[in-house]
Amino acid sequence: MILQSLVTYYESLEQKGKITSPGWCSAKVSFGLELSEEGELIRVIPLKESVERGKKMVEVPAIRRVPQMVARSSGVSANFLCDNSSYLLGIDNKGKPERSLECFEAAKEKHLEILEDVDSRAARAVTLYFKTWKPEKAMGHAALSEVLEEILAGGNLIFFVGDEFVQEDPAIKAAWETYSQQPGEGTEGICLVTGKQAEIARIHGTIKGVPGAQSSGAALVSFNAPAFESYGKEQSYNAPVSTYAAYAYTTALNYLLSDRDHMTLIGDTAVVYWAEDGEEAYNRTFSFMMEPTADNQEIVDGVFKNLAAGKAVDVDDVEESLSMDQKFYILGLSPNAARLSVRFFYQDSFGNILRHVKDHYDRLRIVRPAGDRMEYLGVWRLLSETVNKKSKDKKPAPNMAGSLYRAVISGSNYPESMYQAVIGRIRSEQDDSDSHSYKITRGRAAMIKAFLLKNRGGSEEEITMELNDNSNDVAYILGQEFAVLEAIQEDANPGINATIKDKYFNSACATPASIFPILFKLKNSHLRKMNQKGKEIYYEKMLGALQSKITEVPKRLNLDAQGRFILGYYHQTQKRYEKKSKEEV
Template sequence: MILQSLVRYYEALEKKEKITSPGWCTAKVSFALDISEKGELLRVIPLKLEKQKGKKTVMEPQLLRVPEMVTRSSGVSSNFLCDNSGYFLGIDNKGKPKRSEECFAAAKKKHLEILDGVEGNAAAAVRNFFESWNPGGAAEHPALADSLEEMIAGANLIFCVDGDWVQNDYDVREAWEIYRDGAETDNEGICLVTGQKTEISRIHGLIKGVPGAQSSGAALVSFNAPAFESFGKEQGYNAPVGTYAAYAYTTALNHLLADKSHTSQIGDTTVVYWAEDGEEIYQNIFGGAVEPTVDNQAIVAGVFNSLEMGKPIVVEEVEGSLSLDQRFYILGLAPNAARIAVRFFYQDSFGNILRHLKEHYDRMDIVRPAADEMRYMGVWRMLQETVNKKSRDKKPTANMAGAVYRAIISGGQYPASLFQGVMGRIRAEQDDKDSHIHKITKGRASIIKAYLIRNGYDKEEEITVSLNENSKNVAYTLGREFAVLEAIQEEANPGINATIKDKYFNSACATPAAIFPVLFKLKNSHIRKISNHGKVVYFEKLLGELQDKMPVTEEQMVPCPRRLSLEEQGMFILGYYHQNQKRYEKKDKEEAQDVRDN
């Protein structure tokens, strides 16, 4: 299904002339060998361009359309019209001159075979070059002096004749197409992707651009040992994919991975996404919705509002509106030695995927500090809440990251590892006496809220965006009580460095019956220090109201459970967070009123 979807995407892009056709590919090219019709090397033309990467300006090779390049793992096999110095000049920096000679001989044989009898200056120049070039004297050639070191490091080279790239010459292009179409094959079969009888590809093209995989490219489909083969089939013949389909899916996937504006990194997983009709605007909308920034919060809100009201989604750069029925695909890839592993693959209508995203953001919505403008927290920011900020590797757990992404876009339940990761980080940072990190952030509270709602803990719909003063949930009420007790301590000791939260929070959250009697004794001594009688009355009244929400049975005279489950601990943290935000909200209003009065 993945390969079929990629082939359809390739065909959509080919109709729009946004991608190379069969027999051609896009390659990074660093230099052009400018040669005369007699095959003499006149000069080397640098092709690298300046590009801005963050605050730095770097030189990067140009992306040029060249004849399809071969897949090389070992052995000698030449490309046509675009290859490295070992094949075109017979020299490289690998310290194996004999192999370099073999590479040049292979390139010479291939070019002379393809260009035999082809008319035109370009074809004649390349034939003459290979017939006259002496690999033994390459290092001393004056035209190579300035660029030799960089060229022999593995840079791709092309040929230039009379100011034009040879691969663009009409006669040369026609010769390449004839050579490619006329290649003999003994391996025909039914392609599993297209369903047609065609030549089966023995080795599929490499996929480049997956961080962590081999920089030269890794295979999505490959068989490299007898243990993976069956019925006497070798390599790609074990999963018969036609040469056209193999070219189409690898070209489409490389095109997606090369477009960094429409890829995202979640842990070790690289996520690419596309619409079946090849329209880029769908990628723009999805990318902005799944990883919102501070600047596009209003745009995302507008998309979701239109969706909720049943209105068409209108985008400025598109005539008319986007189709919510458009087929949309999301693919997560991860490195796996010489191969690429598929973390997840999801397909649905564009409208359904947006609805799932909106439902996720609605569950994540929680009261936030006045200065926080991030209404929509993207997946990457969400997963960062599970990461130890002091660790060297600040990536979330790989499997968990992929499972969370898949749950969000599909509308499924969140993995338990997400909830456990957040709770674990809160406990760990709470126990870290040297940590100055705010342990219960808005992000962590949002994740707890979303998890408890989606995974079925909140059966009575008690969990709200802000403080639910009517909730009688015991764990939630205990969290609120803890926040009030901490507020009393801070009111009694202005500017205090450490509060009851630093010493008692984890134990109060897990075993409240053992801790809350201690906290209430401390409260009595703290409240005597408060000189403002009005605040004393306020705090006592609030604690009384909270105590009234706690059920007391004959078997349990103390209105505290002995232990709280992990989900109940999440409710405790939500109660604490909500009560604190209510308190800060009141402070903000009082400060604003003081400003107006003055």
């Protein structure tokens, strides 16, 4: 299904003129080699472009449409009209001049073969170039001197003659398409993707743009060892995919990975998404729904309100409303040596996916601290709550990141590892005296609430957005009590640096029966120190009301109960801050 979906998407993009046709690809190009009509190298044209990356402007290679490049991991195999300095100049910085000469000779042979009968100025110039260029003299060529170091670093080069790039010359384009579409000598069979009889691809093109994978590209489909083969079939003949389908899916996937409007990085997982008809508005809408920013909270809210009301979902730059029946695909890929691992693949109607995302945000809804204007927390913000904020490596666990993303878009249960990571981070930061600003954040409390509602079938009447005074859950009530006891201590000791939370929270959350008697003894001394009768009565009544709901304090609380304890503490604490804010106003 993955390959079929990508081939269908490729065909939609091809009809819209957004993607290359068979025999062509998009490549990163750093320099153009300008040739005279006699094939002499006149100068080197820089093709890098300035783009904004974060707060900096950086120079990156330009994307150009060039003849389809070969997939090579070793050996000598030349590309046509677009390649590195080893093939087009016969030089590199790898200290192997013999191999560079071999690469140049391979490129020379290929170009002379394809351009032999082509009658155009550009074709004659390239032909003469390969016949007359002397690799042994290249290092001293005047045209290369200023940019020689950059060229040797390995960027792609293309040719420029007169007023156009050579690959755009009509006669050369026709010659290349004739050459590239020649019937192959490979095995024919039924393509698993198209269902048609066609030549089967022996190897598939590489996929570039997955962070952590090989920079030269990694394979989505490959068989490179006998252990992976069966029935005597070698390489990709094990999974018969036609050369057309292999080209189509690799081209479509490379297009998605090269466009930030189609790709999001979650941990080590590159997530790409697309609508079957190729309409860009769907993926842009999906992107900001999954990762809302402070600037688009109202837009996200508007989309969800229209969805709930059964109204059309509109976007600013599209005349027609987005169809909720449009097929939408989401694919998660992660690096695995020379291959790519599929973390998840999900397909559904765009409307159903948006509904799942809305349900997820509804489960996350929880009372926010004063000043918190982010109503919708994206997946990456949630994942950041599971990592040590003082650690150099702030990436979440790889498997958990992909699992959480899949759970949100599909409406399935959240990963157990997410819940365990949140509880574990809260517990570890209670033991860290330098982490007073972290601990039980709004994001962590929201994740606990969402997990208990979805995975444990919690009732929304019991597990609420804000303080639930009607709750009879012992763990939740104990969390409330702990928050009240902490408030008493802080009122008795204004400006105190460390409270009972820093010393007793973890043990109170896990083994309350052994800790709460200690806390109540401390409470008595705090109340005496406070020396304010009115406050004493207020706090005693509050604790009395909570205590009346508890018949027996549990010796131990399991992880689910610990989550409810944390929610009780968070809700009660936010209620206290809310009251304080109102009093200050």
